[in-house]
Amino acid sequence: MTPFHVVGLDLSLTATGMANGLGWCEKVGRDxxxxxxxxxxxxxxxxLASRIIVLTRAERAHxxxxxxxxxxxxxxxxxxxxxxSYLYYRTMGIIADAxxxxxxxxQATLKTYALGKGSGTKPQVVDSVARRLAxxxxxxxxxxxxxxxxxxxxxxxxxxxxxVMPKAHRAALDxxxxxxxxx
Numbered sequence: 709m710t711p712f713h714v715v716g717l718d719l720s721l722t723a724t725g726m727a728n729g730l731g732w733c734e735k736v737g738r739d740x741x742x743x744x745x746x747x748x749x750x751x752x753x754x755x756l757a758s759r760i761i762v763l764t765r766a767e768r769a770h771x772x773x774x775x776x777x778x779x780x781x782x783x784x785x786x787x788x789x790x791x792x793s794y795l796y797y798r799t800m801g802i803i804a805d806a807x808x809x810x811x812x813x814x815q816a817t818l819k820t821y822a823l824g825k826g827s828g829t830k831p832q833v834v835d836s837v838a839r840r841l842a843x844x845x846x847x848x849x850x851x852x853x854x855x856x857x858x859x860x861x862x863x864x865x866x867x868x869x870x871x872v873m874p875k876a877h878r879a880a881l882d883x884x885x886x887x888x889x890x891x
Contacts, residue, residue: 711868712729712770712771712862712863712866712868713728713729713765713768713769713770713771714728714729714769714770714771714772714773714859714862714863714866715727715728715764715765715766715769715772715773715859715862716728716772716773716774716854716855716856716859716860716862717760717764717766717772717773717774717775717799717855717858717862718774718775718851718854718855718858719760719774719775719777719792719795719796719799720737720792720851721737721741721791721792721795722737722738722739722741722853723735723736723737723758723847723849723851724736724737724756724760724795725850725851725852725853725854725855725856726760726763726764726852726855727844727852727855727856727858728764728765728769728859729857729860729862729863729868729870730782731804731843731844731870732844733844733845733846733852733855733856733859734763734852735849735851735852736756736759736760736763737756738752738756739774739786741753741756741791742788742791743862749791751865752853753791753795753798754798755793756795756800757795757799757802758802760799761799761802761803764841766799766802766803766806766808767802767803767806767808768806768808769803769808770808770809770866771808771809771865771866771887772803772808772809772810772811772812772862773810773811773813773858773859773861773862774796774799774800774810774811774812774813774828774858775812775813775814775815775818775854775858776812776813776814776815777792777793777796777812778815787802789801804890808832809887809888810887811884811885811886811887813858813861813884814883817880817884818833818854818857818858818861818882819833819881820834820876820878820879820880820883821857821861821864821873821877821878821880821881822836822837822853822857823836823877824874824876824877825876830850830853831850833850833853833854833857834846834848834849834850834853836857837853837856837857839862840871840872840873841856841857841860841871843870844856844859849867852883860873861880861881864878864881864882865881865886
């Protein structure tokens, strides 16, 4: 396990995956945010961001990796794009204001580290975490699996890999622009 405090985050309104370099992972979220009155929504999103920070101790981390926020055509039908954006930037803003280096990791890069290629299904990532990063107990949850992969990437970058990863998987590390970690 890494002596550094590394956090991986897969931010979501209903199921944010969180993990650290010690093998801990969990998820937190809230249903119904998009249907709340504005004032309630604002307070709920701020509360969710605070819970993520407290549970992960991200303000004291050496390095935080987060799955990069992207929007696609499906976002229009699902709703919540604005709320997800607010949660993302509120959480990342708190972490950045604390002076913690943050790395945004595109989904394809996360999948490369997990699968050795930039594409694959959520169940394939979950399976890869169960096989290669068994210290993370995800109970099959893809949000926690994504967060675990991010935490493992950060630990690997800092020179403390959580598992032996094949060369094709570790190629993901070269695709990330790494800030200097807090030491």
